[in-house]
Amino acid sequence: MRSASGAKPSRGQADAANEPMLATMELIGQRWILRVLWELEPGCLGFLELRRRMGNCSSSMLSTRLQQLQNAGLIVKKSDKSYELTTAGHELGDALQSVWDWSQRWTELVTPAIDDSE
Structure with missing residues (x-):
């Protein structure tokens, strides 16, 4: 995939200002990041x-991921120490809705194939 300008994206660490898609992939591609966003989508949750x-x-990994998501502006820690998605976090969730939809269709495609192989 190429950017709208046709330039080939960098293979190094992405800079959000210059390569927002690569920076986004690097963030959400880390283990547990999408799971945290998934769990916070319905509403606020405390750490425990x-x-x-x-x-x-x-706990240490969760703390690290929560800090990364706060730094990225996707979640906020409230005064009662619970976490919630920001507007940007909800927008990312909306953008991932098509991935959710695809996963449902994909499951229907591969489930019969798995059942037939047994």
């Missing part, structure tokens, strides 16, 4: 509840 929902994500 979020940690419980995250399964085998360690």
Whole structure:
């Protein structure tokens, strides 16, 4: 894929100002980032509840991911110490809706193939 200008994207670490798509992929491609966004989509959660929902994500990893998402402006830590999505976080969720839709169609395609192989 190329940018609108036709320039080939860099293979190094992306700069959000110059290569926003690559910077976005680097952020959301990290383990647990999308899961945190998924869990916060319905509403605010405190750290302990979020940690419980995250399964085998360690507390230190969750803290790191929450800090990254705050730095990226996708979540905010409220005065009661709970976390919630910002407007940008909700917009990213909206953008990922097509991935959700695709995953539902894909599951329907591969499930029969998996069942037939057994």
